[in-house]
Amino acid sequence: MIDLIDLGLKAINSLKNIEDLQIEVFLTDTNVLSISMEKGSIRSAQSSIDSGASIRVFWKKCTATAYTTALDEQNVLRSAKNALSAAKAGKPDPLFTSLPEPKSLSNVTGIFDQNIESLSAQDSTSKVIDAAKAAKIDDRIYSVNVFLAAGSQRLAVANSLGVACEEECTLFGVAANVVAKDNDDMSSGSESKVSRTFKDVNPNIVAEIAAKSAIRSLNAKRINTTMTIPIVLNPKAAATIIAGGLSVPLNADFVQRGRSYLCEKLGEEIGCDKLTVVDDGTLPGGLLSTRFDAEGTPSQKTMLVENGVLKNYIYDSYTAGIEKRESTGNCLRSGNNIGFGDYRVSPYISARNLVIAEGKGSEEDLISEVKEGILLCDTADMPNFSTGEFSGLMAEAYKIENGEIAYPIKQATIGINMLDFFKGIDAVGADRKQLVTSGVDGSPKSVTASTMRIKAARVAG
């Protein structure tokens, strides 16, 4: 096994005689096994072994990065040299202060599971087949498509100021897309579950939930009207919209440059008192939990919104340097697999694990109090980060009439400004779930959310 820290330190030492240079090495060594099933039949088994290192330098405040897909001394040292010569072609950035200094790290639990690392292709295949059987809940189930992935990663960050830290973590995930047919009508349901521990994910339950959604969305109708009505959001829809409304708009880089609708709102009431959102990079078992962020800053818990009041923005070392404050440990380099670092990806600021405080009651309870409204179960849309306006497709939704689900709806949109959304929350359920939302920005987010209800949004169909 390659010693990641040792390799990182060698790259740093190779340039130690260069004056006014800070250097950071980000190394990952990743193994992912995946199985895909198409229409109930196993289609492929894939293994991806990917290791590499990215070297970022700041020479006289000029930055450049080079990465290599070969994790050996010769290539890593060559990349360090390449990064330095590229930096010399650039120009100094006066806003850059420094990469982080080393700090003590606290332990984060539940992010590595030996059972995932040792999962075989044969066992994974059997799990997918069982899941497909579990999805056959009705004669109208037409097609079951299941995808399973199990992976482990070793990740290290080292810099010339003395940061040198390493982490080992795992991921296990199952996604199901189930199609139902009833005469000429066709509907679909999708569900996924990703966790850092093996026992947390039951592929059969994931497939069954997708199948139930497909069946209950059959014979969807158009609403053929435009109205302003209450919306109940299940945890998936609530997570997608709230994460979209907070993750980028609270990013300090976005705020400092006057791009965000949440600029100049610190300390102000942006939502109702039922809304409390924490970002927690140390959440036990969190999908984006690690002891340190992609720059080696210790992960932490940051209150974002407390009883409706905006408390904090999120920072990396660059944006923290501009305000002469500490980074909140929100620098990420995540690729396609949420929770795994990717040396190919440039550092960016993002929320870690968003945790939305729960309230009281179940989905049924929240629906029962609505005379006429909509239950929204799925959307992939995001708000405009500058205006805060959200306009999107209700990809899976149901009409609520007299406190009950009446029928599934199709081709309907929802529009609301995010500040009206936050202020309009009038109930939060007690059914919270940890989930991954994959918005259209291609950056999956880890969110713990419950069913939620907002007083009113504009709906058209």
Next chain:
Amino acid sequence: MKIVLEELLRSIVDQGIKEGAEFAEIKTQDTTGIYVRVVDGEIRNLVNRGDIGAGIRVFRGGAWGYSSTNNLDKQSLLEALKNALSLMNAAEKNTEMRFKLNPPGPFTKNSQMPVKKKLTDVQVEDKINYTIEANNAAKNTDSRIVSASTVYADGLGVTRVCNSIGTYVETELSSVTAAAVAYAYEQGVRSEGHYSIGGTGGFEHIESEEAKNIGNRAADKALKLLNAKPASAGKFRCIFDPYLAGLLIHEAFGHACEADAVLSGESVLEGKMNKQVGVNEINVVDDPTIQGLYGSYQYDSEGTPARKKTLVKNGVLNEFLHSIETSSRMASEANGSARAVEYRMQPIVRMSNTYIAPGDWEFEEMLEDMKDGIYAKGLNYGYTDPSNGQFTFKCEEAYIIENGKTSTMLRDAAFTGMILDILNNIDAIGKDIKYAPGMCGKGAQTIRTTTGGPHIRINDIVFGGVV
């Protein structure tokens, strides 16, 4: 060296067949690139990318095994092959749907993308300067522009695909893209504007007038949007500009034509081949052979020659997009639509440059004809679920139409429709055609594409407004 590599790759696929695969394929990648991102005048990222690796795919009985490695030496490739074979065995043991592959070819070719100004002949300083100048141009457009980011990215190198029926295709890639986003602020109102360009080829794309002006154009859009009103929700008759028409056809129809979705029971177009799916005037094309467009290529990631596909011909569903696997199973012809973003990923069925063919309407005629409705412009993003037939996409700006004229400007909002209705609801197709580069995501692979079309007019579109 070249001959040695070809021999090595051929020996790996031969070994795969010897060890029980019915079909074996290896693809290699050796690519580099420069990525520059400038934010408010400062270089925030300057990245030297370098990817080397190989992916090996073996097939038997109806199932695939796939393994990738970052090393191209013989021992690493043999190890990856062994891994792929064992995965194939595990998958095949459990697969119910059995079939044979019927790959086209063999094809042997050394293919090159036409390049006027080689990316390697341009200094990195010039790429940086372009990005900084475009950024300054955005910031200097107006004092109300508070922030701007500009990005330059290029990629070049060689990919090779070699398979067990004798195909050996080597492709020299070269592509470039640049994008700007500007943010404006005035009296409590914020807005953003985007502009991007891109194509296959070399630095000539960056030397065009359009490329030089991406910063100003993004800034102009942001400034215009300061005066826009929040969109009003409802069901409307709409005119879409060429950029939105392109995005619409990609989301609303293109994805449902991908044969892998048809085979997995996830496309509402299953069973609709040779049936009327739209008005007689509509023609939908996917053509990777148009020189210089961002989604262009000459051979796909399976080594099949690229060709023009007419997906919808005079309103009738005419052709799906196919890979070797989907064409084998549907007794059709592999039409060069299998694409993999990189060596770590299996090729899947993808679009390339997808567009609505021009009709005979002038934009003014469409407008004059309308009492009320919406004129929407500029693509933002879109997505679709081909299994339930819903799609959505977002415009950058929209205008209310009143008595044949555009009036109030509205901010970005989502439009939604149904795949099986949309082409029947088109009642006017313009003469003009324009293309825009884009990135399309599917199954964790984000690939370069182009969308295009003329102005089109459609009935019964639901517009997702805030008021």
